[in-house]
Every structure is written in structure tokens, then in C-alpha cells.
Amino acid sequence: MRIWTQLAVGVVVLAAGGAAFIHFVPAAGPKLVAAGVPQNLVAMLAPSEAEKSDGARGGGERRGQNPGRGNQTPLVVTEAAGTALVNDRLNAIGNGEAILSVTVTPLATGNLTEVLVKSGDQVRQGQVIARLDNEEQKIAVDQAKVALAGAKDKVERNRRLGNAVSIATLREAEFAEQAAELALKMAELDLTRRDIVSPSKGIVGIITVNPGDYVTTASAIxxxxxxxxxxxxxxxxxxxxxxxxxxxxxEAVPVAAQTQTLEGQIFAIDNRIDQASRTLRVRAKLDNPQDALRAGMSFAVTARFPGDVFPTVNPLSVQWSADGSFVWRINGETSERVPVKIVQRNSDKVLVDAPLAKGDLVVTEGVQRLRNGGKVQMANRAAPPEQEVSQAATADVNAGGAR
Structure with a gap:
């Protein structure tokens, strides 16, 4: 091929490329003139106003562009940013127990002679609920009383004798009297321990022992x-x-009676996080004036907090780049790129951490041809939504830990 033919082909290719560049790229003509291309040549390659109008009418809506302005002003659909409240409440399943629960055991060993209460009885603190055989202890008390009486009589005789008895003899008799008093107290204590008493008030549970059973200090009465x-x-x-x-x-709702809502307060908080479940043990206290609740019941507990407010945007508006996620915000008639950090993704809203205010217009459709600071035309103007509470923001845990 001759050199002139090659040059002609090259000129034709360059002309075609320039025409395509001018046709499809907005503001391409001024850029070529600035690069040194003759202005008359650019005018020859640029499409006429009629062609632009025809092209806009034929494909403007398909490309999401403004028919009146050609390819230079994208047509976008926007939606106002809202707000959502997260981390405002906690739902958990807890186990109930009595404010005071005591397993009554004997203070001595022996055979039960009688059980004085039955299951379901209301007892007071110090009430005797059962007795062990105590004949031997009664005899020991009587013996201690006799010994104490003899010791007191001896002390009185020595005192009446006066100087006829030495001080040492008198002191010995007094010590014997004191020892007899202590022996009597010990015998009476042993007798008292044959009575099994309730250390607190409350309701008696099922009794598993019967009169005649031999029990020890480890036996549960x-x-x-x-x-x-x-x-x-x-x-x-x-x-x-x-x-x-x-x-x-x-708030606590018994799982067995979900129509009943009870009010309570946090009573105690554990001092450490469980490393296995990464949870903290918390104890709440509920009043039970009608005695409708039982130890061991399960409760759905709800605790409320001030919560955190985050902007919400339509999931279609979130875009991604090498720098991370972002959205396009409309500022007047121009588009503005706003970096966002996704906090929580729901089916209809995305909670983001970004400098967005409630009511800011965020582009949901037509994002492909936007650029930072570029002109846009909005196809709609959405009203700001009311503040909503994100349902997925509730933390649900059960009695075994977080789920």
C-alpha cells in the first residue's frame, strides 16, 4: 500500500474517532479546541442541532437524560433521606426465682418424730416445721439443772461459813457453779436443735421426708x-x-401469660462479661403481690435506652468505589458525592453514618452518569419521611446468652 493511501486511511480513522468523541462525550468540542484541533474542523465533525434534537427524542428517556438539554444534564430520581433510631431497646429471655429461697436442713442427726407442715403452707421465720427424737436431750437438760442447783448450794454454804472457809475453796465452788451453768446452756441448745425451724418466711414446697426417717445435717427437709x-x-x-x-x-412478660405486663427495676449487675457467650448477667426485681408468679418461670424482659439516631437512605442509592461506599446528594441543581459508612442494612432502608440531614435529596435512579459538582435535573421531589424506629435494631437474647 502506498504512503498516500495509508495517510488517507489514517485521516479517515481519526476523523471518525473525533466525530464519535464529540457525539458521545459532553463538552468534547471545547476540549478538542483547547488541545489544538482547529475550530472549523471541530465544527465539521460536531452533529447539527437538528441531529441532537432527533437523538434526544429517540433515546433520551432510555438513557435517563433531559430531552431538552441533550446528553449534558442527567435526569435523576431522588428520595429524601430519613432517620431511624437504633439500639433503643433490648429484648431478652430470663429465668425467675424467689427473692429468698432456703433449703431447710436439720442442725443435728436423728429420727424424725413429726412433720408439722405440709406442701403449700405459709410459714413465718423461726416457725418449727419438724422435730427429731429428743428424749436423750431432755434428760441431759434435767441432769444439768440438778448439777447447777448443787453447785449453787455449795457456794452459798461456803459464803455462810465466812472465815472458816479459805478463799481458794470459795473460788473453787464459784467456778463449779459457772461450769454447771454452761453445761445447762449446752444441754438446752442440744434440745433446741432437735426442733427444725424455718430460717425465713415463705411458702413450703413439696416435703420429701416422713416421720421415722433418719436424717442428717445434709438432709433436705x-x-x-x-x-x-x-x-x-x-x-x-x-x-x-x-x-x-x-x-x-x-418490663417483663411471663411467657406462660403473655397478656400480663409487669413493671420492675434492675436489681443487680454482674461484675464481668462471660467470655464464652460475650454477655453480661443482669438481675431484675418484680413485685408479686397476688402471688401469681413462681420461681423457675421464664420471662420476656424488655429494657429501653435513649438509642442512637442515624440517617436512612434507599438501598438503591448506595454506590461503591475503590474508596468505599457513597451516595449522591442533590445540592441545589448539582450532584454531590457523600461518603457513607453502613451501620445496618434492612430490606427497605439502609442506616448509614454520614453527614446527611433528614430531608436531604439522595439519588436513587440515574446514578451512572453523575459526577461531583455536575448539573442534574430531578424527575421528582420527594417529601421528607417521618422518623422511624428500625425494627432490626432490637437485640434479642435468651437465658443462655446472645443469639
Whole structure:
């Protein structure tokens, strides 16, 4: 091929490329003139106004552009940013127990002679609920009384004799009297320990022993529960550890009676996080004036907090680049790129950490041809949504830890 033919082909290719560049790239003509291309040549390659109008009418809507302005002003659909409240409440499942629960055991060993209460009885503190055989202890008390009486009589005789008895003899008799008094107290204590008493008030549980059974100090006679108040233990994720305070109000709903909502307060907070479940043990206290609650019941506990407010955007508006996620915000008639950090993704909203205010217009459609600071035309103007509470922001845990 001759050199002139090659040059002609090259000129044709360059001309075609320049025409395509001018046709598809906005503001390409001024850029070519600035690069040194003759202005008359650019005018020859640029499409006429009629062609632009025809092209805009034929494909403007398909490309999401403004038919009146050609390819230079993208047409976008926007939606106003909203706000959502997260971390404002905690739902957990807890286990209930009586405010005071005591397993009554004997203070001595022996055979039971009688059981004075039955299951379900209300007992008071110090009430005798059972007795062991005590004949031997009664005899020991009587013997101690006789010995004490003899010791006192001896002391009185020595005192009446006066100087006829030495001081040492008198002191010996007085020491014997004191020893007899101590022996009597010990015998009476042993007799008292044959009575099995309740150390607290409450309701007696099922009694598993009967008269005639031989029991030791490790034998359980009965379980007494004071259920005037119920303690509910539940576990919270460690991110809520610093938000829980003693005295904080909570709501508890018995799982067995979900129509009943009870008010209570945080009673105690553990001093460490469980390393296996990464949860913190918290104890709430509920009043039980009607005695409707039982130890061992399960409760759905709800604790509320001020929460954190984050902007929300439509999931379609979130874009990604090498620098991370971002959205396009409309500022007047121009587009502005705003970096965002996704906090929580829901089906209809995305919670983001970004400098967005409620009501800011965020582009949801037509994002492909936007550039920072570029002109845009909005196809709609959405009204700002009301503040909403993100349902997925509730932390749900159960009695075994976070789930």
C-alpha cells in the first residue's frame, strides 16, 4: 500500500474517532479546541442541532437524560433521606426465682418424730416445721439443772461459813457453779436443735421426708420460697454493658401469660462479661403481690435506652468505589458525592453514618452518569419521611446468652 493511501486511511480513522468523541462525550468540542484541533474542523465533525434534537427524542428517556438539554444534564430520581433510631431497646429471655429461697436442713442427726407442715403452707421465720427424737436431750437438760442447783448450794454454804472457809475453796465452788451453768446452756441448745425451724418466711414446697426417717445435717427437709418478689436473671450483649444501671426500669412478660405486663427495676449487675457467650448477667426485681408468679418461670424482659439516631437512605442509592461506599446528594441543581459508612442494612432502608440531614435529596435512579459538582435535573421531589424506629435494631437474647 502506498504512503498516500495509508495517510488517507489514517485521516479517515481519526476523523471518525473525533466525530464519535464529540457525539458521545459532553463538552468534547471545547476540549478538542483547547488541545489544538482547529475550530472549523471541530465544527465539521460536531452533529447539527437538528441531529441532537432527533437523538434526544429517540433515546433520551432510555438513557435517563433531559430531552431538552441533550446528553449534558442527567435526569435523576431522588428520595429524601430519613432517620431511624437504633439500639433503643433490648429484648431478652430470663429465668425467675424467689427473692429468698432456703433449703431447710436439720442442725443435728436423728429420727424424725413429726412433720408439722405440709406442701403449700405459709410459714413465718423461726416457725418449727419438724422435730427429731429428743428424749436423750431432755434428760441431759434435767441432769444439768440438778448439777447447777448443787453447785449453787455449795457456794452459798461456803459464803455462810465466812472465815472458816479459805478463799481458794470459795473460788473453787464459784467456778463449779459457772461450769454447771454452761453445761445447762449446752444441754438446752442440744434440745433446741432437735426442733427444725424455718430460717425465713415463705411458702413450703413439696416435703420429701416422713416421720421415722433418719436424717442428717445434709438432709433436705423442705424448700421455703419467699416469692413476695421475683428475681429475673437475663443476659445482655456486651455492647449494652455500659448502658445497664441499677434501678433502671424494665418490663417483663411471663411467657406462660403473655397478656400480663409487669413493671420492675434492675436489681443487680454482674461484675464481668462471660467470655464464652460475650454477655453480661443482669438481675431484675418484680413485685408479686397476688402471688401469681413462681420461681423457675421464664420471662420476656424488655429494657429501653435513649438509642442512637442515624440517617436512612434507599438501598438503591448506595454506590461503591475503590474508596468505599457513597451516595449522591442533590445540592441545589448539582450532584454531590457523600461518603457513607453502613451501620445496618434492612430490606427497605439502609442506616448509614454520614453527614446527611433528614430531608436531604439522595439519588436513587440515574446514578451512572453523575459526577461531583455536575448539573442534574430531578424527575421528582420527594417529601421528607417521618422518623422511624428500625425494627432490626432490637437485640434479642435468651437465658443462655446472645443469639
Amino acid at each position: 423442705a424448700v421455703v420460697d419467699d416469692r413476695s418478689q421475683i428475681l429475673v436473671d437475663f443476659w445482655v450483649p456486651e455492647r449494652f454493658a455500659n448502658k445497664m444501671t441499677v434501678g433502671q426500669d424494665v
